[in-house]
Amino acid sequence: MSKPSLPQGTRDFGADTVRKRNYIFNTIKTVFELYGFEPLETPAMENLDTLMGKYGEEGDKLIFRILDSGNPFSKDFFVSLSEYLKYYSEISKRSLEANDSYDKKPLFEKPLWETNPEIIEAIAKDMQLPTGDRSKYLAKIKHDVSSKALKYDLTIPFARYVAMNHHQLTMPFKRYQIQPVWRADRPQKGRYREFYQCDADVVGSNSLLNEVELATIYATVFEKLGMDVEIKINSRKILAALAEVCGGSEKMVDITVAIDKLEKIGIEKVKEELVQRGLNTEQIAVIEKYLLINGSYDDKLQQIKLLLSESETGKLGIDEIETIVNSQLTAHHSPLTIDFTLARGLNYYTGIIFEVKAKNVQMGSIGGGGRYDDLTGLFGVPNIPGVGISFGVDRIYDVMEELKLFPADVRAGTKLLFFNLGGAESKKAFELMQQLRNKGISCELFHEQAKFDKQFKYAEKKQIPFIVIIGTKELESNSCNIKELESAVQETISFDALLSRFS
Amino acid sequence: MSKPSLPQGTRDFGADTVRKRNYIFNTIKTVFELYGFEPLETPAMENLDTLMGKYGEEGDKLIFRILDSGNPFSKDFFVSLSEYLKYYSEISKRSLEANDSYDKKPLFEKPLWETNPEIIEAIAKDMQLPTGDRSKYLAKIKHDVSSKALKYDLTIPFARYVAMNHHQLTMPFKRYQIQPVWRADRPQKGRYREFYQCDADVVGSNSLLNEVELATIYATVFEKLGMDVEIKINSRKILAALAEVCGGSEKMVDITVAIDKLEKIGIEKVKEELVQRGLNTEQIAVIEKYLLINGSYDDKLQQIKLLLSESETGKLGIDEIETIVNSQLTAHHSPLTIDFTLARGLNYYTGIIFEVKAKNVQMGSIGGGGRYDDLTGLFGVPNIPGVGISFGVDRIYDVMEELKLFPADVRAGTKLLFFNLGGAESKKAFELMQQLRNKGISCELFHEQAKFDKQFKYAEKKQIPFIVIIGTKELESNSCNIKELESAVQETISFDALLSRFS
Helix, strand or coil: CCCCCCCCCCCCECHHHHHHHHHHHHHHHHHHHHCCCEECECCCEEEHHHHCCCCHHHHHHCCCEECCCCCCCCHHHHHHHHHHHHHHHHHHHHHHHHCCCCCCCCCCCCCHHHHCHHHHHHHHHHHCCCCCCHHHHHHHHHHHHCCEEECCCCHHHHHHHHHHHCCCCCCCEEEEEEEEEECCCCCECCECCEEEEEEEEEECCCCCHHHHHHHHHHHHHHHHCCCCEEEEEEEHHHHHHHHHHCCCHHHHHHHHHHHHCHHHHHHHHHHHHHHHCCCCHHHHHHHHHHHCCCCCHHHHHHHHHHHCCCCHHHHHHHHHHHHHHCCHHHCCCCCEEECCCCCCCCCCEEEEEEEEEECCCCCCCCEEEEEECCCHHHHCCCCCCEEEEEECHHHHHHHHHHCCCCCHHHCCCCCEEECCCCHHHHHHHHHHHHHHHHCCCCEEECCCCCCHHHHHHHHHHCCCCEEEECCHHHHHCCEEEEEECCCCCEEEEEHHHHHHHCC | CCCCCCCCCCCCECHHHHHHHHHHHHHHHHHHHHCCCEECECCCEEEHHHHCCCCHHHHHHCCCEECCCCCCCCHHHHHHHHHHHHHHHHHHHHHHHHCCCCCCCCCCCCCHHHHCHHHHHHHHHHHCCCCCCHHHHHHHHHHHHCCEEECCCCHHHHHHHHHHHCCCCCCCEEEEEEEEEECCCCCECCECCEEEEEEEEEECCCCCHHHHHHHHHHHHHHHHCCCCEEEEEEEHHHHHHHHHHCCCHHHHHHHHHHHHCHHHHHHHHHHHHHHHCCCCHHHHHHHHHHHCCCCCHHHHHHHHHHHCCCCHHHHHHHHHHHHHHHCHHHCCCCCEEECCCCCCCCCCEEEEEEEEEECCCCCCCCEEEEEECCCHHHHCCCCCCEEEEEECHHHHHHHHHHCCCCCHHHCCCCCEEECCCCHHHHHHHHHHHHHHHHCCCCEEECCCCCCHHHHHHHHHHCCCCEEEECCHHHHHCCEEEEEECCCCCEEEEEHHHHHHHCC
16 A cells, blocks of 8 residues: 555645634635625636636646546547557657657557558548647646636636626626636645635726725735735836837737836846847837836826826826825835836736735735726626636735734634543533533544643643543532633532633 | 636636635634634545545546646657557447447447557557556546546545644644635536535544534534534444344345445335345344334333344444434534434545534535544555544525524625715715725715716616715715615715714
8 A cells, every 4th residue: 555645735624724814815705895895616627718818828738638438449449549550650760750759758669550451541531630739638648538627717617607697797797716726737845736716896887996995905904814915006008108108019028027026136137138128229218217216106107197197008107106105005114016017927917007015015916906808708798897816725824924914813723632530520521511502612522531731732732722621529629620620720619600600 | 709608617706606615614614713724725626546546436437637837748758649549440340240239330440459450569668568458548648648638526626735734733723714616517407517526524533522623613614604403313322233233234235235224215225225135034133123113212222222232343333323412412402413314425434424414494414524544544644543423505505595594784895985076076076985985884985977867877776875975065074975775765964974873
């Protein structure tokens, strides 16, 4: 029998971790509810078609596919295998021809087509499929043995849900979702194959009120968690306007990619990259001005207005930022920052974008989001705009551990351990415990009559703060001996006093 | 673009359902915690080796396997395919020989071995594997393309966890676990491919105190949920003793299988089945006496003692039942019932077994469990006995829906909708909302300035109980108009009065 183990990149969560994680989840959930967001849960599995092609070529490869159940000896399955066989023989042939071995140790001395040309012919004929490239075969084989997959994020299943149910939903539809997702990424420190996402989205509304409320949700949650953070905002429209002013909108990707590296490589290297990407001196000068925008909210807004004065898109973007800045969010000590260098990669955002970073600790972003125009369009239901934010719960957990931010009472296990001193004593203990439990106090009776030392160790290891001893003497006088482990204070009190002390 | 859909046997849960389900989960969880059980979460994925062979041949087939990521063009994968090919040709050959077509439409006119004997030889040689039967090939193919699977229940992952961590765990280890599991069962009414299990187990203790507490947990949870239930108990030792008395322990399966059908087919048919299973008239007379045991706890215990007086195992089993009966559980109105016909299928239980049924409604068991001797032995760590119970959450949900047992306040969504009447009014509304939210009151501002009718409909559809209107007039007088939708009572109150009314 081999030693049991966990799949790579997955984790068991013991009591302490579950409780701390639930503390984070519950804090976020409570705030979501205060803003009128409602819970949604979607299954772990989605149809492969729902997920494929939604995360780019790299993302598609990281989707965990589920093997179809039932009889794999179906014709479809066999067709896939035939294709595979054909592909393999093709590879072997090319490999031998090129004298460049595809596999270090080929399975056959000679390629199949050479030893058995007829079988290949037979299979090819049966397949009735044109010759294709490797990735096409791969996709077909995978698809034929697998029509379901584990969800890769919460956004696409949410879009699928909205597309399926939009007639019944109350628009604007505000939902939150806290569930695990799976990615076949190479596991490394802080990156897991199964991890939780925690999203809130509003769809069916173009109102900036949503952005204001989502930013407020970020601020409120992190304040409740005791975390000092910076909530960066920018607008994709401002980035688009910058591109417009500097070489046309087709330069947007080049500019965004370079700007995205600012924090890592510094302004001089960014300028070098912009040169390599074909921007001229004049354009780079504008971008440098853009990157050097600084000061208070008002200072920044004044400078950006000047720089992008000629772009209509720019005006729209600046309006978005101003609306959020003019909400209560910019009060003293507000965590909100305008950061025109924020780009949020090359995804589907079209308006305001968010990113949250923890202060006083080295850690990537712990939250992000933004506005998108048409997510459900992917599923045939166009014109439902939306905006959403996401919390990076694993990173938030790590930050809170590092800065010791979890409150002590998160660890709310058993409060009292009753020692087991035999039948009659235990019966009394059980009776008292039921009364305490009715008042919401967690307690346990040690499972067997054992030496004090053993019972004491159990309390210690489980970090139970109080032990209660009821022996023959105590039973007669309707009293018990109670000891607080931390202070080592010990006293004899009546059963009634015990019951009234805890509530 | 095809219409989006859900995989067979899976479900989306909207807000109302999530809240009701959480009400059940939280009730159970709170009670588990009161008894000193601690939370555990294990990943959705387990190594295939951890799960295979643990649920019987039928169970193995229902495990959802996950396709390995990375390059499937590995040698291992190809070997599986070769095997498959060989197997297929073997089938075709036999099928043609027997003139009994395995597949309605064979892929090849002639079997492979006939058209291309060499290729089969080459593959067979490469495989270096003896000829095997279908299920072996199937297992090998599946295994080579899949080394992970979705968990099938919570018990085996728990055993795996205990086996991996037993040195660090405080024994007896009391854990609860509320997580989804997956089964490739044919979906039907009330049976899903993804569903939650909700388990509590104690391992590392032989004490019957655990059984007493688990029975109490059942009683407490269902009382809190307002469900009228029957908690049936029996002991596997009593069933073993009955077999001992009637034809020897090798008859236990026959007797148990027949008894298990009592409720469905009645005593006469059970007796017929016992005859068919080779029991003689005398033995069947004893079994009939056993099945007819009736009356109060004491009556039942007296009768069973008489019937099994010659069996040592029987005495042990009766002791177990008596201990539980003599605990506080048998108070007036106790849901506990001794049911000697309870068998709990053919699983790993060795002592007390439990089953819970809802009264006043047609529904299978809504909970079950029992004592097992050596679960972690499967993973190389023997001698850790345990006992556990499980709640059937989907069925509990259905019963509560049918009997309308969910409390009205489960639906705790947005409490107040502020109408949107423009910039200045909304700013005031937002300010008031922040104060209400700080007090834990969920509220929303309609996302855009729209006709009253539209805003009103939103409140209605989302079942928001109060609407608040702040127009120019109200803004000037620091007051608002508040309307309760159900009563249609409307009044104008000051902002301060609004804030103090809700808390």
